[in-house]
Amino acid sequence: MAHHxxxxxxxxxxxxxxxxxxxxxxxxxxxxxxxxxxxxxxxELLELDTVPEHLVIMxxxxxxxxxxxxxxxxxxxxxxxxxAPRLVPREDEDVSATIREILESEGVAIRVDAGDVxxxxxxxxxxxxxxxxxxxxxxxxxxxxxxxxxDTDDLGLEMAGVETDAQGYIAVDDxxxxxxxxxxxxxxxxGRGAFTHTAYNDFEIVAANAGLLDGVSRRVSDRVPAxxxxxxxxxxxxxxxxxxxxxxxxxxxxxxxxxxxxxxxxEKGETFGFMKxxxxxxxxxxxxxAILGVGGDEVVHVILDxxxxxxxxxxxxxxxxxxxxxxxxxxxxxxxxxxxx
Numbered sequence: 238m239a240h241h242x243x244x245x246x247x248x249x250x251x252x253x254x255x256x257x258x259x260x261x262x263x264x265x266x267x268x269x270x271x272x273x274x275x276x277x278x279x280x281e282l283l284e285l286d287t288v289p290e291h292l293v294i295m296x297x298x299x300x301x302x303x304x305x306x307x308x309x310x311x312x313x314x315x316x317x318x319x320x321a322p323r324l325v326p327r328e329d330e331d332v333s334a335t336i337r338e339i340l341e342s343e344g345v346a347i348r349v350d351a352g353d354v355x356x357x358x359x360x361x362x363x364x365x366x367x368x369x370x371x372x373x374x375x376x377x378x379x380x381x382x383x384x385x386x387x388d389t390d391d392l393g394l395e396m397a398g399v400e401t402d403a404q405g406y407i408a409v410d411d412x413x414x415x416x417x418x419x420x421x422x423x424x425x426x427x428g429r430g431a432f433t434h435t436a437y438n439d440f441e442i443v444a445a446n447a448g449l450l451d452g453v454s455r456r457v458s459d460r461v462p463a464x465x466x467x468x469x470x471x472x473x474x475x476x477x478x479x480x481x482x483x484x485x486x487x488x489x490x491x492x493x494x495x496x497x498x499x500x501x502x503x504e505k506g507e508t509f510g511f512m513k514x515x516x517x518x519x520x521x522x523x524x525x526x527a528i529l530g531v532g533g534d535e536v537v538h539v540i541l542d543x544x545x546x547x548x549x550x551x552x553x554x555x556x557x558x559x560x561x562x563x564x565x566x567x568x569x570x571x572x573x574x575x576x577x578x
Contacts, residue, residue, distance in 0.1 A: 241253065259426050265383075279304070292376065304382065317348065318348045318351045339509050340468065394407065406426065406427060442455040490515070491575060493512065512527075513529075514526045530563070
């Protein structure tokens with residue numbers, strides 16, 4: 238890539254505007270012994286046509302946990318190995334603990350604090366030692382799900398002067414423009430999100446600023462971070478975690494209700510989890526929400542829309558919701574908040 242030209246399979250293309258949207262792939266770290274055994278990424282794992290005898294998953298975050306529950310329900314023995322002290326360490330501790338409870342209740346084994354992982358061959362499979370002195374884990378299939386890396390290393394971005402960071406993500410501004418004026422980067426390769434919905438929103442931002450949508454200028458900083466973890470029941474997340482709010486130094490309020498108080502969850506026999514919301518005590522702005530439970534990935538949008546509209550939490554707490562739904566407990570959660578410790 239140089240200025241306005243790209244070469245693809247020997248063919249030279251020219252464009253006034255260029256929009257790299259090349260995605261990302263699984264990151265495989267250099268761990269002792271890993272190169273000596275067969276391992277998989279999410280790509281190979283999806284292509285399996287048999288149920289593994291013992292699936293040992295490296296990585297206790299979104300991709301790893303979703304596959305863990307899936308293959309356990311298929312009938313495989315499953316062990317999740319996570320470097321951090323707890324699963325999904327970016328989430329609050331109560332969220333992590335409840336997700337672990339959900340998975341362990343289905344027979345998924347969890348090994349955390351795996352700070353010195355080593356691999357070796359073992360009969361028809363492999364052996365994993367998660368840290369010095371730990372009991373070895375014997376497995377037959379090894380997916381590595383410890384992160385992603387952008388597909389930018391072979392694009393020749395340096396020929397066009399496009400800047401990237403140390404991990405290879407393309408540096409962009411609030412409108413997703415690179416340091417080269419006619420090049421914008423969208424999707425996983427810009428480091429501003431790693432989901433289908435963030436990639437599509439990237440397109441909307443770029444298209445709107447190019448005058449191709451509603452004519453209203455858009456920025457990445459305008460969107461409220463939101464995502465879901467698709468274990469069953471799912472986690473729906475919007476905005477900041479309670480830990481992030483604490484670190485910000487804001488005065489805040491927190492409300493929490495167990496899913497066992499939700500009539501729809503009781504009816505379905507799915508009472509794992511809880512709803513948790515965090516609010517700025519002075520401005521009444523909703524700072525974040527975690528809905529871990531049946532329908533959590535849908536219910537969180539009730540809160541997300543109010544956050545995007547920059548309305549106070551009272552816009553929900555004083556609204557009548559329909560019974561019997563999961564969403565009906567959202568106003569109640571906002572009605573009974575306490576100072577965030």
